[in-house]
Amino acid sequence: MQAVNGVTFEVEEGEFFGILGPNGAGKTTTLEIIEGLRQADSGTVEIFGQSPWPRNPKLLPRIGVQLQASAFFERLTAREQIRTFASLYGTAQAEADEMLEVVGLADKAATPAEKLSGGQAQRLSIACALVHGPDLVFLDEPTAALDPQARRNLWDLLRDINKQGRTVVLTTHYMDEAESLCDRVAIMDRGEILQSGAPATLVRGLDSMTHISIESGLLSLTEAKALAGPGDDVTDDGVSLQFSTPSPAPLLAALAERRALGGLRVRGATLEDVFLHLTGREYRA
Missing domain, CATH: 3.30.70 (Alpha-Beta Plaits)
Incomplete structure (x- = not known):
């Protein structure tokens, strides 16, 4: 069975682009291919005019990746976690600490990552993806399993990330999330993109009750x-x-x-x- 079948799309600089579909639609596989974490069987992918596969070190400073499942170093605090990620990119500790402020975790800096709530852990994961100042950010179902309040709070953070000029590519299976956040979406199911465009345009084009x-x-x-x-x-x-x-x-x-x-x-x-x-x-x- 093909996880992804002939998917084609482009994302403009500064855009908030969503890949929308149910679990098993092929969203994560698509994102992993674009990020250079997985090799496609066929086709081409370009990020900033370069191929992400084989793993391209030139692209790493320009992209940030928040995976579907967050994994942190055991027994490290939120501050220690993000400073560790920052050191991988040569980012100063002071800038890492500032990122905790940006995502609203300054008061949790001394808290071990395993003691953070689901929403706080997602914020820390996003902070680690942003700590080196990437131009392009990939977020794979960042609000999955969060309660409604935590989801809405995270939406505000994601809007702010985009307003700072960063291009954001988001996968989600929440229709309301895509409708609220994204400039354009690609609706995906069974490994194929069924339709793409601005959410309002897609809705207006539907002769619905x-x-x-x-x-x-x-x-x-x-x-x-x-x-x-x-x-x-x-x-x-x-x-x-x-x-x-x-x-x-x-x-x-x-x-x-x-x-x-x-x-x-x-x-x-x-x-x-x-x-x-x-x-x-x-x-x-």
Whole structure:
């Protein structure tokens, strides 16, 4: 089975580019080939006009890599960890300490890496990838397994990294993450890129339903179906009464006339809808 099959894309300088897809889509393999950690069976890869394979020492100072699984030296503190990484690139200890400030870990400098929370460990991993001031940063599912608050905090850090002028290539299986952070995304599944472009452009190009939900019990299912137009879908799971419609305005007006707007939520198309449209199946996180 091919992990990656004919993947082609370009990333512009200063861009925040996302490779988006479920687990097993081929995202990590693609990233490892680009980073020079794995040899491709065929095809070519260029970073700053140079090939990363065989391992290219000229590229190492210009790229930073945060792997999917972080591994730190045992019994070293956060400060000792990042200073060790800095020494590999000839970066001064003072600059390493400043990077702890950048990622919000200054107060954890004396804490052993194994005592850091999941979000703090990810921040330290990213700090180690940035400590030598690379122009291009690869981040492989940096928010995987983090709680919602830690994810959002890390998003702010990633935005700041990009605003500093660094090019960021991110893999993720979180649709909302890619939609929030990335200038462009490549949607990938089964080793192939299905579609690429700006998230908003991909969503706008999808002829999708608008999803409207209200509290269950405000209308009976029979009444709701009577309000629905041609092509509308109506379901009631006992918690929410949900409409999927290509024409939300008349339906919303009808609900308002019946004072049935309790718990109203309106959702347009998202990247997840784009994925479902492209693959014809439910998204697998």
